[in-house]
Amino acid sequence: MPLAQAAAALIIACSAPAVHDGDTLRCGAERVRLFGVDAPEVRRGQTPAQPFAYAARDELIRLTRGRVGCRLVDRDRYGRFVGKCWSSATPDINAALIRSGLATEWRRYSKGVYAGPEAQARAAGRGQWANNRAAGGR
Secondary structure, X not given: OXXXXXXXXXXXXXXXXXXXXXXXXXXXXXXXXXXXXXXXXOOEOOEOOOOOHHHHHHHHHHHOOOEEEEEEEEEOOOOOEEEEEEEOOOOOHHHHHHHOOOOEEOHHHHOOOOHHHHHHHHHHOOHHHHHHHHOOOO
């Protein structure tokens, strides 16, 4: 098996991972950045949290109760595992988080893979899209 295929086949699993923010969790010793997900940033030092940051983090905590698995898509510039994840709560954590409206698709990397879930959140006026729906959209 070529090295690229072996890396793509890498899967990690854990129970009740630690959640740092709305798009990053720790599964054992591995820090996992959710592929294609851009959640608002939580407070860092003197920099205040962005709107919906803690709601996104809480939603990721809810989605990762029980068993969690993540398949490696890439490694980011910080060496973090970038993955597509699933859990006892949902077959696609990444899509569920975007569908909640508490995170958006990071199209720079995902190239539209999660356009459908983001459109659903926008149409339903969920999370970050609540005010846009009342104002007639973007």
